[in-house]
Amino acid sequence: MSFFKAILAAGALSVGLVGCGGDSAPHKGELMRPEFLDPADYRAPGVPATLGDTDPHEWGGAAPARYAVHGIDAARYQGLIDFGKARAAGVQFAWLKATEGGDRVDPGFAPNSRNARAAGVPVGAYHFFYFCRPASEQAEWFIRHVPKRAGDLPPVLDIEWNHTSPSCRKRPPAAEVQREMRTFLDALSAHYGTRPVIYTTIDFWRDNDLEHFAGYELWLRSVTAPPEERYPGTHWTFWQWTGTGVVPGVRGISDVNAFRGNAAAWRDWLARRLQR
Template structure:
């Protein structure tokens, strides 16, 4: 869930200006660029980045040809974000079909995402179920990281269960170690045990294909997974693994969100989603 920065959105400005000018010059209904509101500019950009296989009100700056098994086959979609997306207009996102939001809250044992509190409050106000995720840091004990997450993410009735984000971060300037697989799995169990005891619901484990395989996460019986797979259905990347969430792109576009954002699908039907919320939301 290393969320992309909004810079591609900024770089697209020249394209939007040119397109708007062309449409205006051709007698189209688009107003001159100088009068385009931010929401109009965003809507234009999303229209120019429509992608097959995902819900029609979203876009994708780097789409994949999904073929027969596409994300659009799933009825419930959501996003995950961090400070890079700034403040999200959750009412606009909900109107476009966003049904849930996960936000980065903490990393390691001393980092807080500065956008978490305000974006979480905005999601709740808009009626979008919201949850927090912790980005794991391999140079700090699991117990300290769990305590840091608990200290900074209030327990709130109705919020989604926590997410433990487990992936390699080769860009870290302070910690690039890759512990043995047995230690990684022990870290997951310890963090999960502490967090579940506090929130009354176990965290979902987010991971990537390479991390999953390298650390044999399939042996974590009873764990619930959020799987990243941006070029194939999860069944092709994680053989025989069950999942609740599928992150299908990191370059999605959604009304109300500044710049590219991760998009995700829930595994089941609308009825399955409601049942999952009832069973897994914080009590």
């Protein structure tokens, strides 16, 4: 099946998933229900054997499969996720969209976070940042809707240029961006007792001098090259290597991510970073 047909089958043509991604469509409160795809139909070199990719990159020696630990991030676009199947296929963590800006809650977060915990998959929440609302208000909104829960992953700040937003395409200068990031991150650190992870994209990282934004672990998007090539000199912890992955138990296409380390390093990371 072609990539175009795969997207049609997934029911995702109109939602335009890019990175973790914002919700540019009207928020109606219901979960979307794209179709399940079979990873066996989308096997690709360099992709972990239990997963697939509808639009794979030719990775060569820098393939994601060289990492032992992989996980997903998702929003309402994937509908309800069968985390039992996902875990059996090697999914070892999940971050789910919880909030956006200061007035949106993703309806997939509550049911899918419950499903993940029931299946024994470490799960956490991410917030999609909106540049037309103060960071302090966004932090309050996230904290209001994401309870502190022992055993969950640290929260994530998803910060990227949202060029598809119908209401806010503002691009503040780097100094303002970093100041707002600090406000948001400090508030979440104080509330959850652990420092959030920062998810970002190549252009945003470059435009806002995030190479020098110290003190936080990074989750970097790079779907055509390893992070070392796209974010030179930057230490990363998580790598989003595709936005078109096929994962058992997940409807449609999915973002798939690698942890930088082996299984032992992953266990150590969880011991240090899970909420208490």
